[in-house]
Amino acid sequence: MQRNIKSVPDRRHPHIFLPLSPEGWGQRWRENEITHLIDAKVWYLYWTYITQMNQTHTWPIQQSLSCVCIKRKGAYERIWGNLTPLQEERLKRLRQRTQVSFDSSRRDHQEALKSLWYATYPDQELHGLISDQWKEMGWQGRDPSTDFRLILSFISGAGFISLENLLFFAKTFSVSFQRLLNKAGGKRATWEYPFAVAGVNITFMIMQMLQLHSCRLSYPSFLEDEWAFDVLYCVAFMVMDKQWLEKNASYMEFNDVLKSTRAQLERELLLDDVLRIEDMPSFSLLS
Template sequence: MWVKLYMMFTSVNTFFHSFCKGFLRRLTNLCELQRICYGTTKGYERTIRIENSLKKSKQLARVWTSLIRIPEKGRYTESNSAHTLEAAVTGITLLKQVKPTYHREFVRSLRFSLNHICSYRQLEFEAEHVRRMKFDTSDQNHVNKLLILWESLRDDPIEGLVSKKWQDIGFQGDDPRTDFRGMGMLGLDNLVFFVTQYNNLARHVLSRSLHPKYGYSFAIVGINLTHLIHNLLRQGKLKTHLYNAMRAVVGIEDLHKLYCYVFVEFDRLWLAEKPRDVMEFGRIRDKFEQILVERLEREDCVLSGRGTVEEI
């Protein structure tokens, strides 16, 4: 019974949506995509409405499928992105009978939003690819990144890849490689970006993590936060922030910067909560995720960190 009611509701909803689109097209002489581009704010609001419109459009189904297949296979690169966008824009304007020379602003807005849509999906592909990449001791690049992590946080030398000293920056044991199993090289890349691009801030956060009463494991927490933002990326919840950031292309550097913001905000919450011990990590982590998701659910969300030592 409930299945039949749901199917009936879906059919009625589809009918009225199609009816309204047709009515507005005749009334305004503009297709739905034009109305979105001309009537919405640049950023998440416009891009997500364009994305939803393309998903629902039967007329543009082939254009949409051809477009998203490229980033979903990791082939939306700098060398072919321009050609991909032009092919999609040309297909849409032809099928919707829009004159590009007359509606130049529409074409620019559409191209900008399509670039966001594709680059977000490309970012999903790249992040997952790096996450699946295991730490390889025979890969000198992997080894160098781990050593950079230590050297950026500590002034004393490290004896090698296996040492009790790794616990000083928050790894669980003598061999830090084992802690990256869940998040692979993505966990390490996030940490390395934080400690190299915001070194003073990262060192300060490390010092706060060593608090004698309210301390936590810096590196382990960092890897857990990688897991959090990776899940939010796959769920599409980072679109508000990334689309509103106004950069033409959403890329892996944007994910790294967001990670730094998340790390600082988690550290702020952790010490404010004054946990009894590290066993409260699950509770505080869940609370932090709820706060973060609530911020991301705002259509005007732009997560901007207060990135100085004095402000945390």
């Protein structure tokens, strides 16, 4: 008779789910005929390490095994491996970026906002950081910092990094950026989504999806390049707009479109041949 193998959370570290035993883990995967997904050596070392930490109560995992990549297959997961030192450093820098709120009194933040304007409208002079001109880009008022504060009153993060994402998109994939900004192509709703504010929401959606502050990273591909997060942002924006058109959506349906966008990104990031963001099928939407 086959036993029903379950996973249980470690009490001191509830984000780490441990099977009842290494043998039980192996049986769980054999029963589902996907043993090729398990690297036995990696699992054995990991289990031994966790067992040792449980016994000694030392948990040096924060020093040498701070993050583990988890690969999901349906309802199942496998250990993908530890982050390399370079990936750890990239993750650290990315986490730091997400902690910076937009501050309109900071000179570098002011300059970044101006850079976004001139990357978007190179032939149009900006009359000030507070101006009706910003509404053209899809900010909700005369002062973009108001939109940052409004969003940050509901969520933590998605501040300055969302401005960096927009600026990266404008400079790196200018054709795609301008097409979305100007709502070119497709049958558009009378009440369209505001471009810039949508971009801020996309940044936060990606941060949630990647679980940047968790030690269980499901999508290590976003650490394969220094700018992978920003490239993923551009892909996400294109996917969102594509789904917007396919659903013939209007402003009030934006959150539903954002949810379906996240679902598609998650599916693509889990494909076996997607090792970098550039390998995602939807990357081809960019130009």
